[in-house]
Amino acid sequence: xxxxxxxxxxxxxxxxxxxxxxxxxxxxxxxxxxxxxxxxxxxxxxxxxxxxxxxxxxxxxxxxxxxxxxxxxxxxxxxxxxxxxxxxxxxxxxxxxxxxxxxxxxxxxxxxxxxxxxxxxxxxxxxxxxxxxxxxxxxxxxxxxxxxxxxxxxxxxxxxxxxxxxxxxxxxxxxxxxxxxxxxxxxxxxxxxxxxxxxxxxxxxxxxxxxxxxxxxxxxxxxxxxxxxxxxxxxxxxxxxxxxxxxxxxxxxxxxxxxxxxxxxxxxxxxxxxxxxxxxxxxxxxxxxxxxxxxxxxxxxxxxxxxxxxxxxxxxxxxxxxxxxxxxxxxxxxxxxxxxxxxxxxxxxxxxxxxxxxxxxxxxxxxxxxxxxxxxxxxxxxxxxxxxxxxxxxxxxxxxxxxxxxxxxxxxxxxxxxxxxxxxxxxxxxxxxxxxxxxxx
Amino acid sequence: xxxxxxxxxxxxxxxxxxxxxxxxxxxxxxxxxxxxxxxxxxxxxxxxxxxxxxxxxxxxxxxxxxxxxxxxxxxxxxxxxxxxxxxxxxxxxxxxxxxxxxxxxxxxxxxxxxxxxxxxxxxxxxxxxxxxxxxxxxxxxxxxxxxxxxxxxxxxxxxxxxxxxxxxxxxxxxxxxxxxxxxxxxxxxxxxxxxxxxxxxxxxxxxxxxxxxxxxxxxxxxxxxxxxxxxxxxxxxxxxxxxxxxxxxxxxxxxxxxxxxxxxxxxxxxxxxxxxxxxxxxxxxxxxxxxxxxxxxxxxxxxxxxxxxxxxxxxxxxxxxxxxxxxxxxxxxxxxxxxxxxxxxxxxxxxxxxxxxxxxxxxxxxxxxxxxxxxxxxxxxxxxxxxxxxxxxxxxxxxxxxxxxxxxxxxxxxxxxxxxxxxxxxxxxxxxxxxxxxxxx
Numbered sequence: 009x010x011x012x013x014x015x016x017x018x019x020x021x022x023x024x025x026x027x028x029x030x031x032x033x034x035x036x037x038x039x040x041x042x043x044x045x046x047x048x049x050x051x052x053x054x055x056x057x058x059x060x061x062x063x064x065x066x067x068x069x070x071x072x073x074x075x076x077x078x079x080x081x082x083x084x085x086x087x088x089x090x091x092x093x094x095x096x097x098x099x100x101x102x103x104x105x106x107x108x109x110x111x112x113x114x115x116x117x118x119x120x121x122x123x124x125x126x127x128x129x130x131x132x133x134x135x136x137x138x139x140x141x142x143x144x145x146x147x148x149x150x151x152x153x154x155x156x157x158x159x160x161x162x163x164x165x166x167x168x169x170x171x172x173x174x175x176x177x178x179x180x181x182x183x184x185x186x187x188x189x190x191x192x193x194x195x196x197x198x199x200x201x202x203x204x205x206x207x208x209x210x211x212x213x214x215x216x217x218x219x220x221x222x223x224x225x226x227x228x229x230x231x232x233x234x235x236x237x238x239x240x241x242x243x244x245x246x247x248x249x250x251x252x253x254x255x256x257x258x259x260x261x262x263x264x265x266x267x268x269x270x271x272x273x274x275x276x277x278x279x280x281x282x283x284x285x286x287x288x289x290x291x292x293x294x295x296x297x298x299x300x301x302x303x304x305x306x307x308x309x310x311x312x313x314x315x316x317x318x319x320x321x322x323x324x325x326x327x328x329x330x331x332x333x334x335x336x337x338x339x340x341x342x343x344x345x346x347x348x349x350x351x352x353x354x355x356x357x358x359x360x361x362x363x364x365x366x367x368x369x370x371x372x373x374x375x376x377x378x379x380x381x382x383x384x385x386x387x388x389x390x391x392x393x394x395x396x397x398x399x400x401x402x403x404x405x406x407x408x409x410x411x412x413x414x415x416x417x418x419x420x421x422x423x424x425x426x427x428x429x430x431x432x433x434x435x436x437x438x439x440x441x442x443x444x445x446x447x448x449x
Numbered sequence: 450x451x452x453x454x455x456x457x458x459x460x461x462x463x464x465x466x467x468x469x470x471x472x473x474x475x476x477x478x479x480x481x482x483x484x485x486x487x488x489x490x491x492x493x494x495x496x497x498x499x500x501x502x503x504x505x506x507x508x509x510x511x512x513x514x515x516x517x518x519x520x521x522x523x524x525x526x527x528x529x530x531x532x533x534x535x536x537x538x539x540x541x542x543x544x545x546x547x548x549x550x551x552x553x554x555x556x557x558x559x560x561x562x563x564x565x566x567x568x569x570x571x572x573x574x575x576x577x578x579x580x581x582x583x584x585x586x587x588x589x590x591x592x593x594x595x596x597x598x599x600x601x602x603x604x605x606x607x608x609x610x611x612x613x614x615x616x617x618x619x620x621x622x623x624x625x626x627x628x629x630x631x632x633x634x635x636x637x638x639x640x641x642x643x644x645x646x647x648x649x650x651x652x653x654x655x656x657x658x659x660x661x662x663x664x665x666x667x668x669x670x671x672x673x674x675x676x677x678x679x680x681x682x683x684x685x686x687x688x689x690x691x692x693x694x695x696x697x698x699x700x701x702x703x704x705x706x707x708x709x710x711x712x713x714x715x716x717x718x719x720x721x722x723x724x725x726x727x728x729x730x731x732x733x734x735x736x737x738x739x740x741x742x743x744x745x746x747x748x749x750x751x752x753x754x755x756x757x758x759x760x761x762x763x764x765x766x767x768x769x770x771x772x773x774x775x776x777x778x779x780x781x782x783x784x785x786x787x788x789x790x791x792x793x794x795x796x797x798x799x800x801x802x803x804x805x806x807x808x809x810x811x812x813x814x815x816x817x818x819x820x821x822x823x824x825x826x827x828x829x830x831x832x833x834x835x836x837x838x839x840x841x842x843x844x845x846x847x848x849x850x851x852x853x854x855x856x857x858x859x860x861x862x863x864x865x866x867x868x869x870x871x872x873x874x875x876x877x878x879x880x881x882x883x884x885x886x887x888x889x890x
Contacts, residue, residue, distance in 0.1 A: 167627035243683070247662045259779075271776060288812055308753050323869055324735065356720070
């Protein structure tokens with residue numbers, strides 16, 4: 009394919025026309041493949057609205073490059089096409105001098121609004137809400153509402169619902185634009201919905217996600233502490249938020265910071281940095297198991313065969329505990345259980361672990377009898393240790409996420425690696441104590 | 450609080466009025482707390498629309514109970530208030546005789562549509578799409594479109610977008626209702642959006658979720674293989690789908706089937722059944738490590754201290770491999786990498802693992818020198834084994850999800866438990882081979 013700079017005027021305009029029709033996400037991806045000169049050329053020829061929409065989708069480096077190319081007038085046009093959330097996300101990425109230049113394009117009231125949005129804590133509802141919405145009072149009639157709507161300059165996806173407030177700005181209900189159009193002669197009260205579900209700006213974004221999911225909402229209104237309507241979260245934003253939360257959870261379970269960018273694009277050294285800290289910490293804590301084995305080395309010298317069952321015991325404990333942890337984390341996330349249910353969870357896992365433990369210990373006993381040439385006492389030592397290890401692992405695995413929650417930590421952080429260390433240590437202690445008891449070593 | 454049956458007529462009507470105002474999700478939760486007689490009473494007094502909406506939210510048992518209580522006429526009213534997706538979800542839950550009774554309330558065309566929807570494979574886009582939508586031809590004008598909209602009986606959330614098709618039913622663009630209202634005198638062509646993104650009925654729901662996320666869509670149109678518009682997926686449905694997929698992924702990583710119901714409500718025996726199979730399989734495969742240790746027991750008898758480092762080696766390998774698996778599964782899920790990138794991934798993980806391995810081996814060597822009383826050769830054996838174990842674990846961990854993908858298995862199933870077994874086995878082999886080489890045992 010020819011470079012953009014080599015195209016004649018007609019072909020260039022054909023190309024520009026094609027790019028103006030592209031979805032902004034695809035346009036941004038295309039623009040990131042251009043070199044600096046081509047990028048400048050495109051920025052010049054593209055429709056400003058299309059350019060603004062693509063701008064919001066560019067990665068940080070390209071946003072900076074585009075800002076450096078645009079004169080103040082063009083930048084103002086781009087900035088005016090961005091909605092509040094795009095502005096906030098952009099500002100969070102840019103260096104101070106560019107933030108200043110960008111904020112300079114906004115009028116006073118917009119600027120103070122953006123500053124307020126920037127102030128909401130990370131992962132709060134306030135940090136992911138938009139402020140574009142049409143609000144109406146209950147006494148307004150269809151014509152007044154439609155006029156308000158017609159005068160609004162928001163993106164159309166924000167206009168499917170009209171929010172009803174009282175004179176104190178309190179949210180009292182909502183109204184679908186489609187109902188307003190479909191039932192024009194009806195009393196508005198018959199089409200206003202009053203079973204309105206809302207969240208607060210400082211609520212956790214994961215809580216908002218659960219609410220949207222539970223009530224099947226495509227838009228979730230947000231109020232401040234006084235109940236005044238201040239923003240709206242849309243389900244498509246929430247998809248992104250959930251994707252991030254999941255990735256974070258998965259990564260935390262392996263003791264890694266989340267990686268937001270494309271796997272293959274991230275340099276190996278960055279991957280290395282994300283992964284090494286936890287591995288080192290865990291390697292050092294794992295030496296604990298080493299000391300336990302050294303402490304009991306008289307037992308091991310007396311019966312080297314005992315070493316052969318250590319990995320099976322540790323793995324079984326790790327797997328059993330991991331299951332409990334996963335189930336409890338999921339239930340915590342969905343709000344099915346909370347800290348106050350600790351005793352109930354403990355009892356339930358105790359019950360489950362006895363069933364699981366007996367089942368595994370019996371199978372293990374039969375397997376050893378049939379396949380291994382070891383004494384019955386060794387067999388009993390291993391099988392009894394397995395039973396107790398499973399019970400211990402399920403209890404530890406189910407309680408760790410609650411401990412995390414108690415200390416206001418993401419429960420996921422307590423899972424995976426920490427679980428392994430705790431379960432390994434206790435399973436060895438159980439094993440050797442039972443061995444010294446039963447085998448008299 | 451008094452039971453519903455003890456209320457006098459006035460108080461009962463006050464209560465009914467309150468319930469008519471509730472969000473249907475909350476109403477359904479409330480109805481599930483009623484006994485059979487109260488339930489019947491409520492079903493009688495509630496507005497039929499409200500009753501129908503709550504019906505869709507009831508759990509299976511209560512749906513059956515309500516259907517047994519309702520006469521054919523009332524059932525018909527309830528059924529007519531359900532949208533296609535609610536019908537499909539309900540039918541999937543009911544026993545055959547009730548399905549027949551329910552389908553009997555539908556007219557022929559609706560029934561055949563529902564039957565078609567029931568035929569889409571699980572986890573396909575077709576199985577989660579709705580068919581409620583307003584379609585228009587490009588030559589229709591504003592008045593015609595608004596008439597169509599006014600005649601539609603769909604839930605208002607389906608009406609924010611009007612889909613533009615050609616005479617062959619092919620999807621060619623879309624139009625926001627709010628734009629149609631806001632810009633009534635504009636040529637429709639200026640407000641029709643042609644950068645329309647769509648998926649096909651047989652695409653995987655996770656693919657659709659990625660598309661909605663990437664393009665920030667609140668509604669995603671669905672076409673059949675010929676490109677004809679047949680349905681729409683909404684972002685709030687997708688939130689539910691993602692939640693399920695994530696729970697499933699987490700559960701699979703621990704070798705458990707997903708549990709859809711509330712943790713505390715599920716009997717311990719059901720939890721037991723979900724967990725035991727994998728634990729037994731893994732316990733048996735873990736005996737492989739036992740055999741390896743037995744095979745090398747001469748080495749272990751010669752130097753019992755070697756046993757002390759087995760857990761650390763196995764845990765470090767497991768953790769390092771788990772990180773690689775998690776990262777690759779995430780990238781596969783997001784579509785950042787695919788099977789064809791196997792070589793690139795292999796090389797990248799090789800690079801990362803060398804950095805990680807050297808770093809860990811060095812720290813380990815220093816730690817052993819400072820803290821343990823063992824010979825330099827034992828130290829060297831352990832540290833070298835650690836380096837090789839990390840490299841092996843990262844490579845195995847990154848390749849396993851790809852192997853799963855190649856065999857058309859969910860990559861997640863290959864992670865967790867299988868990874869542990871493979872990494873444990875290889876790390877022991879590495880350790881003992883190096884020990885016999887360096888220590889001459």
